[in-house]
Amino acid sequence: MSALTLRRLAIAMPALAAGLAVASVVVAEAAVWGVARSLVPLVFAVTIALEWAVDLYTDEGLLRLVFDKLESLWDSAGAGFYGVVAAATFVRLEAVTLAEEWTEAGSARAFFESELFETLIGFSMDSLFNSIEAGIWFVGWLDLPTVEALGLGAACFAAYGLGRWAWPDDGPDDTLETALERLTGQGP
Numbered sequence: 001m002s003a004l005t006l007r008r009l010a011i012a013m014p015a016l017a018a019g020l021a022v023a024s025v026v027v028a029e030a031a032v033w034g035v036a037r038s039l040v041p042l043v044f045a046v047t048i049a050l051e052w053a054v055d056l057y058t059d060e061g062l063l064r065l066v067f068d069k070l071e072s073l074w075d076s077a078g079a080g081f082y083g084v085v086a087a088a089t090f091v092r093l094e095a096v097t098l099a100e101e102w103t104e105a106g107s108a109r110a111f112f113e114s115e116l117f118e119t120l121i122g123f124s125m126d127s128l129f130n131s132i133e134a135g136i137w138f139v140g141w142l143d144l145p146t147v148e149a150l151g152l153g154a155a156c157f158a159a160y161g162l163g164r165w166a167w168p169d170d171g172p173d174d175t176l177e178t179a180l181e182r183l184t185g186q187g188p
Helices: 003-026 033-055 061-075 081-105 108-121 125-135 137-143 146-166 175-183
Strands: none
Touching: 003 033, 003 146, 033 081, 033 146, 081 108, 081 125, 081 137, 081 146, 125 137, 137 146
């Protein structure tokens, strides 16, 4: 991790926290806040994780194929913001599902037996439904008031942009990062 990345992360993380603190006061009563308070930080975290993952390098083997595919998806136009929000939505839904299953189980032993059974089967209907819902995340936003849905979209895009800016790429191919660097006076 470069000094530039560390410096940018030191700026980005408090900026995200400050934005969430302001939002918790301004929109605390809004229906969207229940989703936003977990989804926006997840969008930032998934963005950082993907930026880190595409920077990993290996010369050979299956791992190289995986990272090449991940990098080509990440650099393409369709896998950026939409994919990050889908991945963050999936993580959020899985956490909600696990919390509900924990509550329903009644004890730690019952919970772990239930989860072990699902793991041995290798398939969970809840996870399948969560992945479908995450893939079409924007449909769930249609139930929100328009202003709240637009605000959530703007907050998620801000978290995504902040994450892309915080972890700079070496190459000039990243148009979003180049635009953000120009905006902050750090680019060409």
